[in-house]
Amino acid sequence: MKMNLSHRLGGLAAAVPALLASGWAHAQEAAPAAAEAVEAVAEAAAPTLDRGDTAWLLVATLLVLMMTLPGLALFYGGMVRKKNVLSILMQCFAIVSVLSVIWMVAGYSLAFSEGSPFVGGLSKMFLAGVNLDSLTGTIPESLFVMFQLTFAVITPALIVGGFADRMKFSSMLVFMSFWLLLVYAPICHWVWGGGFLMTEGVLDFAGGTVVHINAGVAGLVSAIVLGRRSGTGSENMAPHNLVLTMIGASLLWVGWFGFNAGSALAANGNAAMAMLTTHSATAMAAMTWMLVEWAMRGKPSLLGILSGAVAGLVAITPACGFVDLKGALIIGAVSGLACYWGVSGLKRMFGYDDALDCFGVHGVGGIVGAILTGVFAVEAIGGKTGLIEGNAAQVGLQALGVGVTMVYTAIVSYILLKIIDVAIGLRVSPEVEVEGLDYALHGETVH
Amino acid sequence: MKMNLSHRLGGLAAAVPALLASGWAHAQEAAPAAAEAVEAVAEAAAPTLDRGDTAWLLVATLLVLMMTLPGLALFYGGMVRKKNVLSILMQCFAIVSVLSVIWMVAGYSLAFSEGSPFVGGLSKMFLAGVNLDSLTGTIPESLFVMFQLTFAVITPALIVGGFADRMKFSSMLVFMSFWLLLVYAPICHWVWGGGFLMTEGVLDFAGGTVVHINAGVAGLVSAIVLGRRSGTGSENMAPHNLVLTMIGASLLWVGWFGFNAGSALAANGNAAMAMLTTHSATAMAAMTWMLVEWAMRGKPSLLGILSGAVAGLVAITPACGFVDLKGALIIGAVSGLACYWGVSGLKRMFGYDDALDCFGVHGVGGIVGAILTGVFAVEAIGGKTGLIEGNAAQVGLQALGVGVTMVYTAIVSYILLKIIDVAIGLRVSPEVEVEGLDYALHGETVH
Amino acid sequence: MKMNLSHRLGGLAAAVPALLASGWAHAQEAAPAAAEAVEAVAEAAAPTLDRGDTAWLLVATLLVLMMTLPGLALFYGGMVRKKNVLSILMQCFAIVSVLSVIWMVAGYSLAFSEGSPFVGGLSKMFLAGVNLDSLTGTIPESLFVMFQLTFAVITPALIVGGFADRMKFSSMLVFMSFWLLLVYAPICHWVWGGGFLMTEGVLDFAGGTVVHINAGVAGLVSAIVLGRRSGTGSENMAPHNLVLTMIGASLLWVGWFGFNAGSALAANGNAAMAMLTTHSATAMAAMTWMLVEWAMRGKPSLLGILSGAVAGLVAITPACGFVDLKGALIIGAVSGLACYWGVSGLKRMFGYDDALDCFGVHGVGGIVGAILTGVFAVEAIGGKTGLIEGNAAQVGLQALGVGVTMVYTAIVSYILLKIIDVAIGLRVSPEVEVEGLDYALHGETVH
Amino acid sequence: MKLVMAIIKPFKLDEVREALTPLGIQGLTVSEVKGFGRQKGQTEIYRGAEYMVNFLPKVKIEVAVNDDIVDRVIEAIQASANTGKIGDGKIFVLDLVSAVRIRTGEKDTDAL
């Protein structure tokens, strides 16, 4: 997904309010460059289908789906108390179901059809024009639609970690549906769909910004808006079944190769190298977290090493196609440290109740990864240079990308949540929270 | 698996009794057309191996295996009471083991070697002639054998849902072994192996008829022959662990891409489009079931949305290579509704105890999918037209395919079960049922 | 991985002590032939990347990772008592994390760079020279590094079965780190990296010797050195949750296609045939174990059929690219029988406490498979002949390969364990063992 | 008042509950317990080896009743929980000093 398009970042300051104000106005005339860039990419792509690439992307797509169902659902589900585990699974499953439909109907079009630099158009609603022979690069466009869909559904599912155990199921669905259209689709357009954000200079191989920082910030905002879980501090909130969390983390690790190596959109050396850097950073981050926790708490925990692995996966996501082994190992180590601090020091410092550490891991890890991509990018791997090869400016560009995304997603997520709160309420009643969401909201329990 | 062969459907009326009467008689002279058609297919296939296609089919094969082990086993296992969960896993695992051997020894030959229009021959027993260089289309024949095997073992495993919690393990194995040879192999031959059933006109892309209607009806018959579980109505039969069911449903969803997109037997636009329609119908069906249940019962349940997803997967199976996005979404919505009714209204109406809703989901969903394939087939996707493009006759043809399969599998399954009942008994004793099959039959429990 | 290199087996007698004595001395001048052979292989390999092969190997790699995480971890985790399940998962996860880093830093170089016939060199430390365009055969070398890594981490993870429930976590990590470098890397070099062991005559398609016999023997040695679990004989040691074991076994089965068919390093007829023989042997072994247990104990158990499947997978590993269907079925049946005896008769005979039957399944199954490869190899499949085609000598060669590996791994594992025992102690205190490793070592429990 | 505590085979729970209803028993409390007793020798199969299980799953029923129906309660439990096979369990009767219904604060007989 290295579709880094030339565009003036100058328009940025005006862009966010403009977008909010004009809703889905397609400020088409404002950004002809983006549209041209999309065409250029289309032209550059070889016009024939490659069956090896297609085979790999078919698999990569289902791997990313597996990351959410059952991967992430189990990762999160094992961490809550027993009375809420089914609610987590339900939320993830419903997000995938409902948002998949929305993606097909309008999301893909808003993200990837020609539009303004800020958002795509409506010309591909209901996938108009995506037929049997349409190609994106060397793979069928229908496959590209599906591959992108899996990213579009896992991002909202990640947010669940922020508001777990206390949000109404109905409000959650409403929030997610609008969030997909108002936050995810535009940011996806900025970065991969011909939008204004990612000029040639900003690097994000597989979605550190679009997916992880985006979800991490939205999770943090929802944790703050909803408030702390009742019982925090007094009740035993320890994860009820880390076996589930371990299965989830493992499937995330395995599936992430589809996410990262799949983002090469081909079965070639780039994909293979992305797999190698992804795996190295992950292993290093897991090991680092384990050692730090061992040193600080006296015992290395399973939850710790699993969290470390996910931290590494997050951080290497933007970098995996640009850095070499050494860069990957350093990114892994730094992200293990940083996210350990994110879930302990940082969270305690501000006192928000990011229930499953959506921001502590995905937000912090995403930021670390995006910045370090600017440090460790080497020409031999991804054709781009970073700080260590003398291109100090890259770090600043990366920081800019991070900042814009954080601001936009924070503001829009906050407004959305507040509107829904007024309209139908965000939080379940205290009785429901005590009784458990499984039984109260879904009429089921784990026996 | 779009091997739709020209043949007179006229022979049908005579065919079923003839087959039953003559056993494995190869009425070769009765149907030269089929044999020719098989040859034609063989010739038409490109004579060289494509490594991209092969890569995809290697993966698709293991995905379909994963659908059964552990997918379906967990999906079903989570729904029974805790005392029976291991028995479900054991049944699925034993079915895969024993029936894989039978498939290699004789099943593949009966389904795919040259024979009569009603059943294949014995020339490929022990895979005679399947050597390193044999091809089926652009993939190795050995891979085609394996791909087909995974279909041949999941179909019987689906039937387990009908007689769960009360069938003897030994009788189950005997029943399944004969069922593979007497029901599955012939029907598979009719549809994909050059048999009489599927003339050019009847559409079944990935096995809605062969797999789902077939299993659904056999499950219903076994539920009726075995009778209700003791304790039905009085005892709490609620699923003991929906976490397992959710893992299972997720692996079914993910694995089903191997099933449906794999059935293109190539890594091309057809496979990609089949993946897209499969995913869309599934998401839509899951959402529909959730909404209906929410409206009717006041709460959306996890089991409901999971059931909806499976309903959608079943219904889109025959259609996935023939319909476009809109068709897929409609098929999804209709199947969600229909199967919701199948597991509640229909089951209550007749009072049979289809324990895990094998017929309610796979039977009803399979029928809905087969018929709607005839409605929504569009030329641009699969080269075939349906009702909406003016070809009303297609719906009739689809109904015929459904009817023939239902009648054949119902009759033969019934006879088989009755014979086994007389010979060695079908049902465990009431004490065993109360104690639980796990401990009574397998000497193990979940602690 | 059929990289069978010509080399005099004559050097063998001297080799083992020499290696032990000289540590990492690279007796380069002693074995120029090996180095040449490596070059020859490199030359023979087509110099262009094949995207179909690459797609398949990307998938095969993640499948083998999935075999360990979560596959093997769950397979083992379900078999222990509830108080130790997290410790098993933790050990597997930590092994993958730490050893992946070590593999990248030094392991790959010791196994696959040019060196002596006994061990590779240090020239590829930190993957020096593995860049975007390096190829191994038709796939990127970075992918080959990753594929091999997954073998290098599952092998130590298998050993966990031998010392489960009683080894200190810290000592376990130290042991595994050195074991990777001192045992796995050299043996891997002997067999696949241009080393002295596997002359053209000795057959091992996917690692029966390197992985399974190696791990089985190391597990046995550690079981003996650590001693029996406290409570053996008196306490109820029955598996606490066979649902986990079943999920694990299923993922092993599915993932093993990556292991075995992936070892063809291509998406072609060899891979497909390896998949077919792998599946057939596994199904046969599972069925055989089930029937034997049924006959001997009166009940077929889930743990039994799962163990049978793993036995079959192990035994077919060295054979899968050389034998045909009949050979595979026989290997399956024999391994089912042999491993059943391995976990019952053999273990009882000697009274060691191989907790999760690491030797009983992987050791015994590996030996059976290696020897029978020499019996059933047929020219039509793998280009090699075995006993049944008149080449009786092959059996002797296979036995030699088995013997050398067993002796080397037994000696070095034993010395390593003894050193660690003196230095930091191997075994947890009796109180910790009673309390459970989960809480005592990791501060966590399953609620 | 008495507290009747019965240890029974798990699958007899529903029958026992139904046997108590005609006596006017409106509530009872149930726990899963493990019993050690004369009933022995059950084994679990574990990889070809067999496993002696010392503790068997039982269900404990606790029901507070008025003195006047104690005997009929005991009889009803004994009749409904009986299979005639070893391991059927025991009934123990304890004196109950007082009882309170939390919701209303009602005492003793009114609380049952």
Next chain:
Amino acid sequence: MKLVMAIIKPFKLDEVREALTPLGIQGLTVSEVKGFGRQKGQTEIYRGAEYMVNFLPKVKIEVAVNDDIVDRVIEAIQASANTGKIGDGKIFVLDLVSAVRIRTGEKDTDAL
């Protein structure tokens, strides 16, 4: 001495424990039980069908106390476990013949 046994709604456990601390109660024992009583009609949803759940999850607290504080203990439990809704549970009081602290061998009042 008395053994006070209370059957309460699970989510009231923490409140009850906190209500007992001021009375000098230093220990208690808790078990998960299932209650059958007047509180009825809860259902689980199961594939569009509904399921009557006869037994509801409750928590049983057992606490051994000196005779002099029994009444206050009962009051404290009743007050803290009360929601006013059906199914709040019961308190039963039994006579305690003796008590021993295993660690020290202390007896009766000293053992509590």
Next chain:
Amino acid sequence: MKLVMAIIKPFKLDEVREALTPLGIQGLTVSEVKGFGRQKGQTEIYRGAEYMVNFLPKVKIEVAVNDDIVDRVIEAIQASANTGKIGDGKIFVLDLVSAVRIRTGEKDTDAL
């Protein structure tokens, strides 16, 4: 007859059972409970944070015995369940009004 109820550390269960056998005890009933007491401060680690666990896993043994051996039973339990560390648990003794063996209908002493 008495009902002896002991709350012990879980890993002491087998030892206690073995200590009771020589006294002629042929049966007992065991449940998993959670104990709150002086033993405190255990923590679970949770993502770098620590978690105070208030309730510790304990095992409750209930055994009905004849009056003549009550003292020896108490001693045996106290001796075998003792580790000398805080949290070893308690033994409570209750009066048993009657006992019935469900299988045979035998009463009281014969029922044990």
